[in-house]
Amino acid sequence: MLKKVKLTGRIVTPSDPDYEQARINNNLSIAKFPSKIVFCQNAKDVVNALRWVREKNEPFRIRSGRHSYENYSLVNEGVVIDVSDMNHISINVADMTARIEAGADLGKVYRELWESGMTIPAGTESSVGVVGLTLGGGIGMLSRQFGLTCDNLLEIEMVGASGHLGAELLKANNHLNSDLFWASCGGGGGNFGIVTALTFKLHAISDVSIFSITWGWEDFEVAFDAWQKWAPYTDERLTSQLELKSKEVGEIVAQGEFVGSAHELKKLLRPLRKTGSPTSVWIKEVPYIKAVRFFDVPSGNVPALRKRSGSFIEKPFPHAAIRRMKAFLANAPNRNAEIWQQSLRGAVSQVAPNRSAYFYRNALIAQEYLTTWEKPQEENQNIQWIEDLRRALSPYTAGDYVNFPDHYIKDWPSAYYGRNFRRLREVKTKYDPFNVFHFPQSIPPVRKWI
Numbered sequence: 001m002l003k004k005v006k007l008t009g010r011i012v013t014p015s016d017p018d019y020e021q022a023r024i025n026n027n028l029s030i031a032k033f034p035s036k037i038v039f040c041q042n043a044k045d046v047v048n049a050l051r052w053v054r055e056k057n058e059p060f061r062i063r064s065g066r067h068s069y070e071n072y073s074l075v076n077e078g079v080v081i082d083v084s085d086m087n088h089i090s091i092n093v094a095d096m097t098a099r100i101e102a103g104a105d106l107g108k109v110y111r112e113l114w115e116s117g118m119t120i121p122a123g124t125e126s127s128v129g130v131v132g133l134t135l136g137g138g139i140g141m142l143s144r145q146f147g148l149t150c151d152n153l154l155e156i157e158m159v160g161a162s163g164h165l166g167a168e169l170l171k172a173n174n175h176l177n178s179d180l181f182w183a184s185c186g187g188g189g190g191n192f193g194i195v196t197a198l199t200f201k202l203h204a205i206s207d208v209s210i211f212s213i214t215w216g217w218e219d220f221e222v223a224f225d226a227w228q229k230w231a232p233y234t235d236e237r238l239t240s241q242l243e244l245k246s247k248e249v250g251e252i253v254a255q256g257e258f259v260g261s262a263h264e265l266k267k268l269l270r271p272l273r274k275t276g277s278p279t280s281v282w283i284k285e286v287p288y289i290k291a292v293r294f295f296d297v298p299s300g301n302v303p304a305l306r307k308r309s310g311s312f313i314e315k316p317f318p319h320a321a322i323r324r325m326k327a328f329l330a331n332a333p334n335r336n337a338e339i340w341q342q343s344l345r346g347a348v349s350q351v352a353p354n355r356s357a358y359f360y361r362n363a364l365i366a367q368e369y370l371t372t373w374e375k376p377q378e379e380n381q382n383i384q385w386i387e388d389l390r391r392a393l394s395p396y397t398a399g400d401y402v403n404f405p406d407h408y409i410k411d412w413p414s415a416y417y418g419r420n421f422r423r424l425r426e427v428k429t430k431y432d433p434f435n436v437f438h439f440p441q442s443i444p445p446v447r448k449w450i
């Protein structure tokens with residue numbers, strides 16, 4: 001007779017004093033109450049957890065950094081398989097590679113790689129999980145120079161579903177299970193299996209230059225227009241972001257990171273410096289780790305009531321679209337509401353849209369609509385604002401980045417994956433035919449839609 005599998009690892013249940021802390025994610029507005037949270041300590045714990053939930057037919061979700069906008073890493077009355085205790089990083093300096101366990105967050109990744117004078121291009125907030133970020137693509141302040149995070153991925157180790165009730169360890173890279181590897185570079189977290197480790201190629205890094213330019217509300221239109229016509233086309237070593245804040249705050253802030261000297265950056269910034277009447281301009285040369293800390297905004301790491309959504313800009317916004325953004329920000333539900341944008345192209349667009357599952361290779365800009373609020377009764381108004389904004393800009397935008405998921409997007413398969421959705425379903429069918437890994441907006445296998 002087959003021995004019944006047991007859950008192993010650090011298991012937290014509702015009667016434990018640390019349940020509340022173990023349960024919550026970065027977004028507090030979608031509360032979920034799992035019956036068990038299994039903090040796996042190694043790949044064997046992950047295999048046991050997957051076999052256990054399959055045997056018991058328990059709902060489950062996979063979790064790492066807890067930053068899913070829609071809390072797709074949580075489930076009510078089911079099991080959360082959490083890999084965040086598995087966060088060891090081993091660096092091979094000679095090969096310039098690192099094997100990073102899937103529970104590491106970006107803060108740890110940046111800190112430890114920096115000790116060897118290395119990095120990977122990844123996101124800005126230190127508490128975001130490297131695994132969720134990489135599986136969806138991964139954009140950040142080195143994207144235009146070194147590509148997306150997933151473009152630097154060499155291999156994943158994963159626990160997949162095998163047979164009717166089993167679980168098995170798999171590796172995927174460009175030679176082994178290459179279709180699964182293709183799907184893992186932009187296909188989004190939670191779809192194919194539970195990633196336990198990722199191996200990346202590293203880049204040497206030392207000093208970089210950073211800048212910040214702030215304009216007042218009266219320069220909204222000229223500042224945005226100048227930035228959009230400059231940021232995706234300037235020197236590839238320079239990646240920048242633009243924050244369009246609510247009228248109540250009344251600021252437009254461009255910031256960025258340049259892998260080069262402050263002197264050279266100053267020249268590159270000329271078109272922005274000459275636009276409107278900036279209220280503040282500064283440029284600094286700093287050790288790379290200081291730049292990482294500069295872009296790591298503390299409020300993003302603290303759990304809060306939030307709603308976020310997003311889209312890509314493939315053609316520069318005409319004036320009508322700029323005026324729409326301005327009108328929404330003039331009527332924002334609160335002062336924290338904003339539109340955030342990041343410049344793309346450069347190394348990101350040197351990869352064809354079908355070369356990995358990340359489809360929007362030719363976009364100029366990735367953008368996010370975001371708001372946070374304090375009292376639960378403010379939720380409807382905030383969500384409505386985000387959704388109205390998304391719809392109002394949709395004639396001028398394309399799709400949405402799968403790492404900025406929005407449960408209100410009806411045609412999410414094409415919004416997240418464009419023409420890559422079909423192949424993603426084929427890969428899903430091969431590696432997870434029974435749709436073991438599913439959540440709202442997960443990729444369905446071809447024969448079965450749950």
Ligand SMILES: Cc1cc2nc3c(=O)[nH]c(=O)nc-3n(C[C@H](O)[C@H](O)[C@H](O)COP(=O)(O)OP(=O)(O)OC[C@H]3O[C@@H](n4cnc5c(N)ncnc54)[C@H](O)[C@@H]3O)c2cc1C
Pocket residue numbers: 025026061062063064065066067068069071072073083102122123124125127128129130131132133134135136137138139140188189190191193194195196300301403404
């Ligand atoms: C404050 C904030 C800042 C952000 N900044 C950036 C940024 O700079 N650049 C950027 O590209 N994105 C950014 N994002 C988006 C971020 O990339 C996604 O939210 C990402 O999915 C987070 O991954 P996670 O591991 O932290 O989250 P989780 O909630 O743990 O997981 C996210 C998704 O991945 C799945 N998943 C988790 N662990 C695993 C695993 N081991 N194997 C398989 N699937 C798994 C989950 O089931 C879920 O569907 C930001 C998000 C927030 C909230």
